[in-house]
Amino acid sequence: xxxxxxxxxxxxxxxxxxxxxxxxxxxxxxxxxxxxxxxxxxxxxxxxxxxxxxxxxxxxxxxxxxxxxxxxxxxxxxxxxxxxxxxxxxxxxxxxxxxxxxxxxxxxxxxxxxxxxxxxxxxxxxxxxxxxxxxxxxxxxxxxxxxxxxxxxxxxxxxxxxxxxxxxxxxxxxxxxxxxxxxxxxxxxxxxxxxxxxxxxxxxxxxxxxxxxxxxxxxxxxxxxxxxxxxxxxxxxxxxxxxxxxxxxxxxxxxxxxxxxxxxxxxxxxxxxxxxxxxxxxxxxxxxxxxxxxxxxxxxxxxxxxxxxxxxxxxxxxxxxxxxxxxxxxxxxxxxxxxxxxxxxxxxxxxxxxxxxxxxxxxxxxxxxxxxxxxxxxxxxxxxxxxxxxxxxxxxxxxxxxxxxxxxxxxxxxxxxxxxxxxxxxxxxxxxxxxxxxxxxxxxxxx
Ligand SMILES: Nc1nc2c(ncn2[C@@H]2O[C@H](COP(=O)(O)OP(=O)(O)O)[C@@H](O)[C@H]2O)c(=O)[nH]1
Ligand SMILES: [Mg+2]
Numbered sequence: 001x002x003x004x005x006x007x008x009x010x011x012x013x014x015x016x017x018x019x020x021x022x023x024x025x026x027x028x029x030x031x032x033x034x035x036x037x038x039x040x041x042x043x044x045x046x047x048x049x050x051x052x053x054x055x056x057x058x059x060x061x062x063x064x065x066x067x068x069x070x071x072x073x074x075x076x077x078x079x080x081x082x083x084x085x086x087x088x089x090x091x092x093x094x095x096x097x098x099x100x101x102x103x104x105x106x107x108x109x110x111x112x113x114x115x116x117x118x119x120x121x122x123x124x125x126x127x128x129x130x131x132x133x134x135x136x137x138x139x140x141x142x143x144x145x146x147x148x149x150x151x152x153x154x155x156x157x158x159x160x161x162x163x164x165x166x167x168x169x170x171x172x173x174x175x176x177x178x179x180x181x182x183x184x185x186x187x188x189x190x191x192x193x194x195x196x197x198x199x200x201x202x203x204x205x206x207x208x209x210x211x212x213x214x215x216x217x218x219x220x221x222x223x224x225x226x227x228x229x230x231x232x233x234x235x236x237x238x239x240x241x242x243x244x245x246x247x248x249x250x251x252x253x254x255x256x257x258x259x260x261x262x263x264x265x266x267x268x269x270x271x272x273x274x275x276x277x278x279x280x281x282x283x284x285x286x287x288x289x290x291x292x293x294x295x296x297x298x299x300x301x302x303x304x305x306x307x308x309x310x311x312x313x314x315x316x317x318x319x320x321x322x323x324x325x326x327x328x329x330x331x332x333x334x335x336x337x338x339x340x341x342x343x344x345x346x347x348x349x350x351x352x353x354x355x356x357x358x359x360x361x362x363x364x365x366x367x368x369x370x371x372x373x374x375x376x377x378x379x380x381x382x383x384x385x386x387x388x389x390x391x392x393x394x395x396x397x398x399x400x401x402x403x404x405x406x407x408x409x410x411x412x413x414x415x416x417x418x419x420x421x422x423x424x425x426x427x428x429x430x431x432x433x434x435x436x437x438x439x440x441x442x443x444x445x446x447x
Contacts, residue, residue, distance in 0.1 A: 004030050007148050008054065012062055015084055015094050016052065019066070019330055025052065025152040032148055036123050041109055041151075046072040050154040053110060053117050055125055059143040061085050065112045066154070071105050078363075079103050080331060081112055081132055083139045095138055098331045102131035115139070117149060157365045158379030166376045168421065172413050178420040179217070183250065185258050185427050188434045192314045194247070195259040195430035198283060199357075200275060200343065201323030202336065203266030206359035209404035210323060211246045211261045214423060217416045218250040218257055222405050226263060241265045243283065245290040259427060262317070265294050267339055277339070281346045284320070286311030318430035319355065320347045322392065326358040326401065329384045332391070340392050351436060353429035356388055356399045357422060368403075372414040375401055400425050 006027050008016065017023060028051070029044040045051060047070045054064040063083035069075065081097040102113040108126075109118030115134070116126040123146045127136055136142050187195055199207040208226035216222045226246065243264050248257045264283065268274030278299040282288055292306035300307055308315060322340060324332070332340075347354050358381075362369040365380045375381055381401055389396045400422045403415055 004033050006152075007056060007150060008062070012084065016054070016082075018094075019082065019096070020052075020154050023154045023156050023158070026155055027150060028153055029151040030148070031123065031146070031150070036118070036121050036149070038107060038109065038118060038121055041118050042072075045151045046070060048151075048153045052152050052154055054150045054152065055117055055140075055146050056148040057140055057143040057146055059085075059141040061140045061143065063140050064117070065110065065115065067103060067110065071110050077103055078327070079112060081115060081134055081139070083134075085141070096331050096333075097132055097134045097139075098328065098333075123147075123149075157367060158383070160367055160374055160377040161379060161382070162377075164376035165382060168373075168376060168417065170373050170414055170417055175413050175417050175420065178417065178424060182259075182420065182423055182427065183253070183257060187258065187318075188431065189313060191312065192318075192434070193258065194256065194314070195318045195427055196245075196262060196286075196314070196316065197259055197319045197321055197426050197430065198262045198264065198317040199321050199323050200264055200267055200280065201357075202325075202328070203268065203274075205266075205323045205325050205328075206404050206406075207263050207266075207323045209406050210357065210359065210402065210419075211263055212406075213402070213404040213415075213419050214261065215246070215248050216405050216411055217419050218248050220251045220411065222408055222411055228406065241294045241296075243288050243290065243292040243294065259423070259430070265296075267336070267343070274339075277342045277346060280343050281350075284317045284347060284350050284352060286313075286315030286317070316350075317352055318433045319353050319426050321355050321357050321426060323357045323359060324388060325360045325363075326381065326384050327360060327364040329358070329388050329391075337391055344392065344394075351433065353432050354394060354398065355425055355429055356392060356394055358385060358388065358399060358401045359404055361401045362403045372403055372418060375403075375418065398425075398429075 004027055017025065028048055029041060034040045034044065049070055050068050052064055052066045054062060056062055061083060065081045066079060068078035082094060084094045104111045108116055112132055114128040114130040115132065119126040125144050125146060127140065127144055129136060199210060201207055208228045211226050212224050212228065215225055243262065246261045246263060250257060265275050273296050276296065276299055279294060282300055287308050288300060289306045289308050292300065302309065344354060361375055361381055365378045367374045368378050368381060385396060385399045385401065389399050402418050402422050405415065
């Protein structure tokens with residue numbers, strides 16, 4: 001049997017693998033061997049789990065698309081497009097157009113609305129940017145004639161380390177102990193009853209789900225108080241543009257837990273979209289009141305009824321948490337990173353401690369999906385935590401992974417423990433703010 005070999009050169013393979021944390025790419029289909037034939041294509045590729053399709057054109061572009069589930073599977077997939085070009089190695093060696101899966105599967109083959117790689121049994125692609133807003137020039141140089149097309153199965157996440165690199169006690173005693181610790185925690189400043197924790201991150205990162213999850217841990221049952229879902233679905237403006245302060249009341253108690261979670265609109269990277277850096281700074285200082293609706297075109301004005309003119313220490317943000325989907329760490333655009341860095345600068349100026357919360361660890365690594373206790377043994381999770389720590393310039397100790405409740409009906413001790421550990425880190429960070437930046441004698445913040 002002849003071996004079908006990949007047309008990717010070493011550099012191209014490395015670039016591509018970096019998107020999948022050095023997963024193995026196993027070649028399933030190659031047009032020059034199997035033909036530009038839809039029947040063979042479907043036979044070889046339809047039920048292969050995560051795959052990446054790669055097209056090569058005469059102009060030297062290598063471009064394609066990833067889907068997280070089998071082509072033929074109708075349940076929701078994650079998908080993204082990518083493109084690179086040998087000639088541009090120095091400038092923009094790899095471009096990724098991320099986004100919600102806008103994918104349909106037709107007789108022709110996978111359609112990433114609208115980039116169709118297998119089209120009319122010919123060596124051409126159909127390209128007409130639709131839901132995926134790609135620039136055709138950058139994607140394929142407007143050259144739709146393919147010299148080759150391949151499909152690879154994306155395999156594995158790097159396996160497990162022998163020992164976990166952070167120690168977590170996964171038993172129910174520990175869960176109870178952490179719950180009691182948090183419930184009994186108090187800010188060291190008497191005028192503040194609750195640490196105010198701000199959640200910021202791209203739409204769909206899991207900010208609202210994180211609040212729901214923490215609320216569920218304290219309630220003792222899964223509660224979906226905050227609306228969740230990704231952009232493009234039936235979200236109301238209130239959910240996408242609002243600033244909401246959430247307080248949590250444990251099921252067994254009359255008083256609230258000693259922290260509140262502030263959910264904000266998404267941090268998108270376009271002009272006049274997403275949370276503005278000035279609005280962010282205004283939130284940090286405590287000027288923005290609960291239920292404010294952001295206007296991406298203009299920052300909040302001091303005459304707004306939602307503008308608190310003289311915020312106290314209790315209204316300020318005591319800890320900022322950047323929420324990021326862990327499987328998107330490699331896909332963050334330069335613009336998004338720049339925005340995070342601008343936010344970090346503002347928070348640093350005000351001496352506010354910051355953490356990174358990496359969500360969806362279950363989705364990112366199958367070994368963690370199988371058993372959450374593998375979270376600190378997964379090479380993939382470890383790599384992503386290190387990567388984001390470098391990208392955003394935060395120490396690794398400030399990066400915490402979680403799995404949110406998002407489809408479960410019952411809480412589960414392991415999920416709870418990881419979530420509670422994240423809260424402990426947030427409270428410790430907030431404590432640092434009170435210790436370092438608050439002068440009780442002057443009753444003021446010294447920044
Ligand atoms: N697998 C998985 N999915 C999650 C997790 N957290 C959130 N999600 C999903 O991601 C979607 C977007 O989350 P959401 O909380 O609305 O994001 P937000 O825009 O940051 O508030 C939700 O509909 C959930 O289905 C997680 O930890 N694991
Ligand atoms: Mg939300």
